[in-house]
Amino acid sequence: MLVAKDNPRENTVVRGARVVDPVADVDAVLDVRVDDGVIGALGQNLDTNSHRVIDAEGLLLAPAFVDPHVHLRTPGREDEETIASGTAAAAAGGYCAILAMPNTDPVVDSAATLGSLIEAARAEAEIPVGFLAAITKGQSGAELTEMGELAAAGAVGFSDDGVPVAAPGLMRRALQYGAVTGRRLALHCEERTLSRDGQMHEGEVSAELGFTGYPSVAESLMVERDLALAAYERQPLHLLHLSAWESVQALRRARADGVQATAEVTPHHLCLTDEAIRSLDPNLKMNPPLRSVSDRTALIEALEDGTITAIATDHAPHARHEKEVPFEAAPFGVTGLETAFAALYTHLVEPGLVPLKIVLERMSAGPARAYGLDEPRIAVGSAANLVLLDLNASYRITEETFRSRSVNSWLLGDTVKGKVRATIAAGRLAYGS
């Protein structure tokens, strides 16, 4: 269940944009008319019906993005993000829907907590937001949450994101019971006895810098375990933020064997490698860590060939004072909602590593499918979920540009290309004018 505040529905004509919907196989210069929040017509020189007109010549109109992995820090750390600020940031990033992780304080592990979040979202969310609930109570890995009641109360999925479900026996029970709720389990794969104290990818750079290594196998071992359990139980699952070549290999094999597994990858793992850590910038510290060139290459390949079907920001806001410390003292996590498209366009599309249409699909329909949500579509009769992109705009990322309450972006100070001009989410103008 996705909820947002009840803004007025749009009556708009977007005129003259290059309209690209990779799923519907549309790529043409068209006018798009939105009538009362629903796409009413596609075509040349459409009647404006006295609607608002957005002159979009030279711009690109695509299905708006879906972010399956966001930390809204509410409840507990409203100084870092709120539902209002996080959804405003998402709207500015071109998103029409986001899913929030339950590792808050308190953890979203009861219908009461979940209900209060849904109620708050109805009052303040700029775009539709869905909430995942925890797999285990308090995310302590000991006891299952009341998943049936949570699903009925509106949980869009279940995850202990931030920590793994360490015990294989409990993970199996979660897969078994999760099936009766009809909701997807989303798994943070990390074998903590291997990643213990790890600060960055274990490899040549960590050897030189002296940081405790967080080896790839700490992730892939858990990926293999969870895929084995999913195969045995014949249940679907979703793998969060894959970072390692070995994980991709395991996923590809399992999918070929018929396991219903989906996976996501973050813009930072697609754009950067552990070489970047040489700057010692705490805004490059996240879990899982940036990995080697071969890992990055494997992730890009997996994104292209459809082994990985979703791009997720893992938007993780942190207070300024918590990141203005030496790297080892800083918490894991970087923001990403407002920079995801620009990062991917600048680092993947422009250099010719990934076609634009793949990026657009993996940011929109792909993640929606993974959770069984409606896919944003540019077709007559579909709800208007549209993002207007300026591929020629080049600009510098500064703290002032963020709507998020936090500024721990790995792109701070960088010049990027590709700007979101407007976002229509669920038929309502969420960003732009």
Added chain:
Amino acid sequence: MAEIRVMREDLRPPASPPKRHFISIKDVTRDDVERLLATARTLERSMEREVKKLPTLKGRLVINVFYESSTRTSSSFELAAKRLSADTMSIKSSGSSVDKGESLKDTAITLGAYDPDVIVIRHPQIGAPNLVARVTEAHVVNAGDGKHQHPTQALLDLYTMREELGRLEGLHVAIVGDVLHSRVARSLIQALLLMGAHVTLVGPPALLPRGVEAMGCEASTEISVIAGADVVYVLRMQRERMQEGANYVPSLREYAARWGVTPERLRPGQKVMHPGPMNRGVEIDARVADHADALIETQVRAGLVTRMAVLYDLLTSGPIEVKTESVLEVA
């Protein structure tokens, strides 16, 4: 009424050049090291005089901030500054008070308010000196940051080797022990390779960092390879690494038996070095530590003059080019 004028771009005073720091061996070139070693040698000669104090840095302020316990590094930095007539201030802080109280950033800003010329910092976390360099105007000298770097230790070790063996180019140095947790090893490997030496690391598998060969050295778990080296550099085996659950090696006893540097494992004439403090009977046999071929006391003496050279180099406007890129990048 005074006329308000906008100063033209070309009339503004030139921006002050970026401060030079000594944070990592990666910050310096081979020429920089040569110059620092030459300065250290000059200073060592001056130390032979009856009155050892030089007026060079009179009126300058050097603040030593130590967030970790240290005997030789803190004392030698303090003495180095005093021998050059600088004013010194030493601040010690235990790890726990840092966690509970003031952040490193705020401490650095506070100290920066005294306009120190140099801040010497030791900190248990990698990158702490870079943070201090970002928020103060002082030249920053890294006296050890976590497992990352200890560049003045590397410099004093190079000085010791050059003085004792007459060369660094082509020298073969075996570094034995816990490389994984050693900032001394990391900066020494880089410094030796910079000067054209050949480096072999020797230790238990779990204490040799995965991928370390990419730095340009060799790695082996076999202690017998130290016989091929001109210098055997023994690292301290830290007892805290033996805590329950760590299991880097089964026991100190087993470590000593397999990797301890004993007279039987050395060739006559091989030089032995150790950054201190030593665990006699663990990584180094007492007979080795006390032998004439051990340069451990020489290293301590070299520590004073090389640290004097670093302070002198940073604060005098000689033909000194210490690159500051790594610091500027994070700024």
